[in-house]
Amino acid sequence: MKAIVLRAYGGPEQLHIDDAPDPKAGVGEVILRIRTTGLNHCDTDVRRGVFGVAQSFPHVMGVDGAGEVESVGPGVTGFKPGDRVMPHFMLACGVCRNCQRGQENICLDAGVLGVTTWGTYAERVKVRHNNLVRIPDALSFDDAVASAVPFATAWEGLIVMAGLRAGETVLVNAAGSGVGSAAIQIAKLAGARVIATTGTKAKFAQARALGADEVLDYTTDAIPDAVAALTGGYGADVCFDMVGGDRLIDCIGAVAQGGRIASVGAHGGEKIEIDFIELFRKHITLHGCGRSTKAIYADVLGLVAAGKLKPVIHRTFDLASAGEAHALMESRAFFGRMLLHP
Numbered sequence: 001m002k003a004i005v006l007r008a009y010g011g012p013e014q015l016h017i018d019d020a021p022d023p024k025a026g027v028g029e030v031i032l033r034i035r036t037t038g039l040n041h042c043d044t045d046v047r048r049g050v051f052g053v054a055q056s057f058p059h060v061m062g063v064d065g066a067g068e069v070e071s072v073g074p075g076v077t078g079f080k081p082g083d084r085v086m087p088h089f090m091l092a093c094g095v096c097r098n099c100q101r102g103q104e105n106i107c108l109d110a111g112v113l114g115v116t117t118w119g120t121y122a123e124r125v126k127v128r129h130n131n132l133v134r135i136p137d138a139l140s141f142d143d144a145v146a147s148a149v150p151f152a153t154a155w156e157g158l159i160v161m162a163g164l165r166a167g168e169t170v171l172v173n174a175a176g177s178g179v180g181s182a183a184i185q186i187a188k189l190a191g192a193r194v195i196a197t198t199g200t201k202a203k204f205a206q207a208r209a210l211g212a213d214e215v216l217d218y219t220t221d222a223i224p225d226a227v228a229a230l231t232g233g234y235g236a237d238v239c240f241d242m243v244g245g246d247r248l249i250d251c252i253g254a255v256a257q258g259g260r261i262a263s264v265g266a267h268g269g270e271k272i273e274i275d276f277i278e279l280f281r282k283h284i285t286l287h288g289c290g291r292s293t294k295a296i297y298a299d300v301l302g303l304v305a306a307g308k309l310k311p312v313i314h315r316t317f318d319l320a321s322a323g324e325a326h327a328l329m330e331s332r333a334f335f336g337r338m339l340l341h342p
């Protein structure tokens with residue numbers, strides 16, 4: 001099969017299309033013919049060798065994608081060739097204490113697709129049958145991939161962890177990112193008022209088009225003051241952040257008394273100094289999250305199929321152009337998701 005075969009860590013120039021051995025399905029495993037692969041920011045970490053989990057080379061990255069079941073191994077009964085499916089990136093074991101509690105997203109023995117196994121930057125991928133989600137017939141593979149990770153991540157953070165309710169005000173950082181653009185839509189669907197932030201004035205109109213009621217520029221606006229001014233001095237009930245660093249500090253300043261912060265990423269600063277006096281005096285709840293369950297995947301795909309949520313696709317590339325797509329992701333000059341077609 002054709003795949004992007006990583007032979008050493010480094011820049012986008014390390015991403016070459018090459019021949020790789022076809023995967024073979026073992027017991028309980030399914031081979032997917034991948035039709036669409038999604039680019040995620042963590043892919044650039046894997047490529048640079050800073051994800052925190054070492055790969056053995058050659059390696060095929062790619063944490064999400066969608067396609068048809070091509071073949072199944074012994075013991076697979078729930079899926080058959082031709083079924084339209086997508087793997088969940090958390091390769092949960094299904095038997096540990098957390099899996100048995102229905103919390104497979106914090107499985108104690110999970111692999112990560114494209115990180116601990118070969119992933120979806122390829123024509124085929126091997127996945128265990130218990131790590132698959134069905135794609136509604138109404139959704140194209142592109143829409144399914146553009147939707148699943150961002151909407152599921154935002155849903156878990158906003159609805160499940162932070163408990164967002166109708167009538168509340170939400171601050172959403174990085175409005176132009178895949179997860180940020182998804183969080184704006186989910187917050188609006190939940191009946192909340194959305195204040196979005198971006199560092200690029202050119203993204204204001206796009207954020208408003210997705211439903212943001214207010215948009216702030218974190219490079220020029222003092223976010224806590226601006227949010228206070230927009231909320232009668234109260235602050236935001238919920239803050240949703242995937243940047244970390246100064247943007248998470250903004251959230252601590254901007255969140256209301258008794259407010260909740262959902263933190264799902266930290267590419268903008270992994271180690272920060274937090275004023276815990278502010279944290280406990282304001283009764284702030286800080287939720288670390290960012291991995292959804294398969295059930296949330298299924299729920300958000302259903303909402304996209306029903307037209308309640310709209311995936312935002314910046315651009316699609318041939319698989320061979322993965323390096324160009326990585327360079328664009330690292331430039332931040334995009335709005336929504338980038339997809340690859342193996």
Ligand SMILES: [Zn+2]
Nearest residue numbers: 093096099107
């Ligand atoms: Zn488990």
